[in-house]
Amino acid sequence: MGFFGKKTEGGLMDVIRCDEQEYLVWKWRPAGEANSTKKENAIRYGSSLRVKDGELAVFVYQQKDGSLQDFITGPYDQTIKTANFPVLSSIVGLAFGGASPFQAEIYFINLSGNIQVKFGIPYFDVFDPRFLDFAVPMAARGTITFNVTDYKGFIKLNRLINFELEDFNKQIKDAVTKYVKAVITNMPTDNGMPVLQMERKLLDINDLIAAKLSERLETDFGVNMKGFDLASIDVDKESEGYAELRKVTAEQTTITIAAQTDIGIKNMEDMQSINAGNMEETLRIQREEAQRAQKLQTETNFMGAHALNQQTDVLKTGAESLGQMGNVGGGGGGGMNPAGMMTGMMMGGAMGNQMAGMMNNMGQNMNQQQNTPPPPPTIAYSVSVNGQTTGPFNMQQLQQMVQNGQLQQNTHVWKQGMAGWEVAGNVQDLTALFGAMPPPPPPPVQ
Secondary structure (H helix, E strand, C coil): CCCCCCCCCCCCCCEECCCCCCCCEEECCCCCCCCCCCCCCEECCCCEEEECCCEEEEEEEEECCEEEEEEEECCEEEECCHHHCHHHHHHHHHHCCCCCCEECEEEEEECCCCEEEEEEEEEEEEEECCEEEEEEEEEEEEEEEEECCCHHHHHHHCCCCCCCHHHHHHHHHHHHHHHHHHHHHHHHHHHCCCHHHHHHHHHHHHHHHHHHHHHHHHHHHCCEEEEEEEEEEEECCCCHHHHHHHHHHHHHHHHHHHHHHHHHHHHHHHHHHHHHHHHHHHHHHHHHHHHHHHHHHHHHHHHHHHHHHHHHHHHHHHHHHHHCHHHCCCHHHCCCCHHHHHHHHHHHHHHHHHHHHHHHHHHHHHHHHHHCCCCCCCCCEEEEECCEEEEEECHHHHHHHHHCCCCCCCCEEECCCCCCCEEHHHCHHHHHHHCCCCCCCCCCCC
16 A cells, blocks of 8 residues: 555645755755754655666665665656555554654765765885885875765665765775875885886886775775776985985996896807817817728728738649649659649639739729728818807808808808908808809999
């Protein structure tokens, strides 16, 4: 059953609505009534409620066991009925039987508007963890934007009666100041950021503050942070601490650059020493390989001559035996034995042919070995590009480097026996790798 009838029913009628342009929380009061009185909170017969889109009307009923609320979200424009007010229906039904006025405080909460608070934090000291003796004064300024989305949580955390937006904004500003100072002060230590570079890290610091502040505003104030803008971090560049820190930092930078330069030179010298050692070791291995090949060839020649001597001895022994074959089967008379003579001649011919063939083969082998030239010496060049030495490389590798563009005529090269580095285009061994150079272009026609 409706508590009130139509808007035209008798009695004094109030239109409960909010006409404020900018607000977060606003308390409705009948015209001409004093603040916070029971008469003010007595809702009259025939009153109607108008709630615009983006607004929330909160009816607060003060009971002995605590306060109760009905929430009406806009848009809403009707005469108040108990059917639309669950809490009101139970209160009126128990106390008045649905026929008497009721006591309620009515608040309007802006759910669609955004509240923007500007803040400015005066100079506070920030220390670089590397140089804790110098305090650098810094200031910060910016804006924070918030609204109300969880209205039940907001009402639970904030007193609606006598709510003042200015006081609420001051509380928000105090929280922002606390977090901004804390983040900026701890930024050099927590993130290894030099104090003198913090102005250039404005966006990183902004995001870090926003992440910490958003949770705090929701938990402690019941509002939703829509945006945080750290407009600037100002360093007091006229302060003594700033001047001293700049001086110490410049000296430290100079020392660091000098140390890095010394290390670079030492690394380059070490690399050159290593490359020289590698070159020397490569040449030593090549010399040993050449000596080993020459020794092997000498031993092969010696073994061939030794084999020839042995075969000569065998043939000599066979010839001596041949001389005795004439007496084979001749009996004791010591006369000539024709059969033995024939056998000896046959064996002698065979041995002669064998010896002739052997001598011929040995001669050919010796001539071939004597006519075979030793292997050509290996030519190897080291290459220097941008101060880095690589190699050594043989001619085939150098040819491939020319084709790949890694070796050019102005590239410096060096090999064992050269007095110093020389550009490749001036080295006679390497000129053939680059081919014929085109003549210079003819002069322009006048």
